Amino acid sequence: MILGLYLHRDSPVHRWPAGAKLAALVAATVGLLAWPGWTGPLAGAALVLWLLRLARLPVKTVLTQLRPLFLIMLIFFGVQALFTDGGWREGLVTTLRFAVLVLLATLVTLTTRIGDMTAVFERVFAVLRPLGVDPEKMALMLALTIRLIPLLVGQVQDIRMAQRARGVERSVLALLVPLVVKVLGLADALTEALEARGYDPTGGVRKE
Amino acid sequence: MSSLDTRAMVLCALFAAVVAALGVVPPIPIGFLPVPITAQTLGVMLAGAILGPRLGFLALALFVLLVAIGLPVLPGGRGGLGVLMGPTGGFILSWPVGAFAVGWLARRMTAGTRPLPLFVCCALGGIGAVYAGGIAWLWLVSGLPLEKAAMGTLAFVPGDLIKAAAAAAVAATVRRVRPMPV
Incomplete structure (x- = not known):
């Protein structure tokens, strides 16, 4: 970590x-x-x-x-x-x-x-709730991000190595296009995983 | 924000993590400049161009929050409140606005998968909006004359233009491969 x-x-x-x-x-x-x-x-x-x-x-x-x-x-x-x-x-x-x-x-x-x-x-987000900030969602996103950083650092390193093998290690495109495509795929998988475990984005949220 | 669905939340977290990862891995060398510039501003433009204004803003806001809570996610393993409060902190604080501007312009111009309009969006949002915030901050906290504060940052524009071109090319390609409702 x-x-x-x-x-x-x-x-x-x-x-x-x-x-x-x-x-x-x-x-x-x-x-x-x-x-x-x-x-x-x-x-x-x-x-x-x-x-x-x-x-x-x-x-x-x-x-x-x-x-x-x-x-x-x-x-x-x-x-x-x-x-x-x-x-x-x-x-x-x-x-x-x-x-x-x-x-x-x-x-x-x-x-x-x-x-x-x-x-x-x-606690600051909770104060900002009247402005439309949802503290529970912010907290979950923050935790998710912290967890995802090591994963993405690994992804970047993998892609860099793969592109070095192909001789395009200096190309920004050859790094970022596969990275973003991978990220979009990961988003689908993570969404499914969260919802399969019963996460409901509308549940538990107080409506004011 | 109450209408954020699970996928939107996951996307924001992922793009915030992408920007962080781009700061942690050794940068693709552009070098010779005193202020570290890395692929992170590329991440700002990409988040706006691919996620759209609202989620792009949120993704970068998450990233700024990561810096604020003290994760070393800026180039050179820096982070923490000290960086945000420094003379150049305004540039980082403006990233969410920059991503928003890129996304908003891309939608406005119906840039789609065309690289040239995307480049204009990335340059106006990722450079224009970010520099406006950064220079305003520098001006406010340092008492430097506005034009001097602006002059000092001009050296970074060429590098950022190259990054805008790269971001536009990446966004165009990704949007072709995986169309997203932006």
Whole structure:
């Protein structure tokens, strides 16, 4: 099975409820974006560093997650410094603010189990029910997707190998056409399997 | 959404998984660019072109949700809320809208199995709608002037045009082989 980004440690940050962490993240984001000047990002940076220590996450793993972002940040800073009225100072503040936001979000991801995170989103779907969102269906689709990813990674690898044997490994068409056709076939099989096991898309759904 | 039948749900889950799988397997090399571009945007266009607007949107919304809950389904094993909140997060957040736009245009233009109209749909929806969202996000969160934010992303348009052409060809072929009510 596919592994999430969750990293288990015995820390208070890991024990905080997922919903609280997500809510705090949203609050911190709004706060940071609304707070002008140096102090906000600096306070945020101090908070993030403290939380990272508290969560006992290995520095290396956090850095690996951030490496591609670091490059984007660098370009981002460069563009800010060169093209905005605020010059490099303003650019530094904006870049720092961003780095703090991204680190906070990464922290939540690394310290929260996929299952707990999914549960929070299911509660969010339940709130969205009046808008036409069906929480049970969303939850089933999410679970199905997570289960199907390893299967499809396998399919992609199989097709790639088959096409390499035919000498067309560089053709996008030779990969995607069989993949999509296979997926459509899988959809029929999975639908039958679900319904054969008594799944009824209209059943158990509260009508409002 | 209450009218989603089992097959529609399964299709959405499958296409979300396809987009994830395209991010996990090593990309078909286009290289030389700092922001990782892979076959995933191809998946966005395909979902719209093959599933239609509503299911295409839902499939990509599922995918964004996977990223948000912390599955490493983006290129390079990345994922999590940090990526979505970064300066380029808007591009990923716009994928559901992109898939919707591709599907909506394809239906509007009755593109059927003709590659050229499909290419136009994929380019307008998969590039136009996605870049609009991505640039707007970059502009909002960075305070960069809009035209500078837009200029910075122009480098990726040629690669994405190639992908739109590929997606159109794939969609045309698949629709010929397996007609679907879109």
